[in-house]
Amino acid sequence: MFSRRRSNPEPTPETPEEPTEVPGTVQKKGRPTPRRSTAEAARKRPLVPTDRKAAARTQRAAAREQRDREYKAMQTGDEKNLPLRDRxxxxxxxxxxxxxxxxxxxxxxxxxxxxxxxxxxxxxxxxxxxxxxxxxxxxxxxxxxxxxxxxxxxxxxxxxxxxxxxxxxxxxxxxxxxxxxxxxxxxxxxxxxxxxxxx
CATH class of the missing domain: 1.20.58 (Methane Monooxygenase Hydroxylase; Chain G, domain 1)
Incomplete structure (x- = not known):
């Protein structure tokens, strides 16, 4: 008898709408978090490159650039690019x-x-x-x-x-x-x- 009737009943929570799928996108929800070992294995690179010829070409080019820098430094006296024995x-x-x-x-x-x-x-x-x-x-x-x-x-x-x-x-x-x-x-x-x- 001391209670009052609420004139406005509490609104019932609406059911969330289903997310609409956009074509061409990847849904990330519902996928389990990968294990640490799996993530580390994905980041690892092979010790032996798959394309050895390309790796050898890259290494030769880097060595040639290093030699060119050192030779120019020996001509000009640039201390930063000199070989270690002359630095x-x-x-x-x-x-x-x-x-x-x-x-x-x-x-x-x-x-x-x-x-x-x-x-x-x-x-x-x-x-x-x-x-x-x-x-x-x-x-x-x-x-x-x-x-x-x-x-x-x-x-x-x-x-x-x-x-x-x-x-x-x-x-x-x-x-x-x-x-x-x-x-x-x-x-x-x-x-x-x-x-x-x-x-």
Whole structure:
């Protein structure tokens, strides 16, 4: 008797309409979630490519582009694209120091070729042949002495510039071998003139 009659009855929930199918679309509802192992297997790529010839062509093209970038960097001195053995501030400092110095090693090959040719010319003259051989040995000894002095100077200056123990192994030999190359054939190309020693 205390209850009131509701004048407006509650509306009954309408039944949801069935989604209309659009032709050409894929319905995603009602499909189970794939297992993790199934999803991982779908993402895996085969170790051996299906088209080996195409993969080999792609690999060769990438290697060619890498070689072209490195060669151009060795011509221009671009530090970012240099090969790993020539990269870094220490290697750059060594190259600049060696290129600024007049090394006896860069004249060794031309002088040695002249001496060898002279031995053929003086084959009938024993005295002249002995003199040529002695001069060749003298050139070898002087060149080795100059390379030893260069290695000592490089070690002292590199330690003063970069600190004790910061110079990687093989850096001194890197500079000595560069000193034995003819200046115009060195790669990377010299970026300094004679006498322009790095600080």
């Amino acid at each position: 870094g501030p220490i290697k750059r400092w060594i190259r600049d120091y060696v290129d600024a110095r007049r090394n006896l090693g860069e004249y060794f090959l031309p002088v040695a070729l002249v001496m060898v040719f002279s031995t053929f010319v003086t084959a009938n003259n024993i005295t002249a042949g002995i003199v040529v051989i002695m001069v060749l040995y003298l050139v070898v000894v002087v060149t080795i002495a100059d390379a030893f002095i260069l290695s000592r100077v490089l070690k002292r200056r590199l330690n003063a510039r970069f600190g004790e123990g910061k110079v990687p192994r093989g850096s001194l030999m890197y500079g000595v071998l560069r000193a034995f190359q003819i200046r115009r054939t060195r790669l990377p190309r010299p970026q300094v003139k004679r006498g322009e020693y790095p600080v």
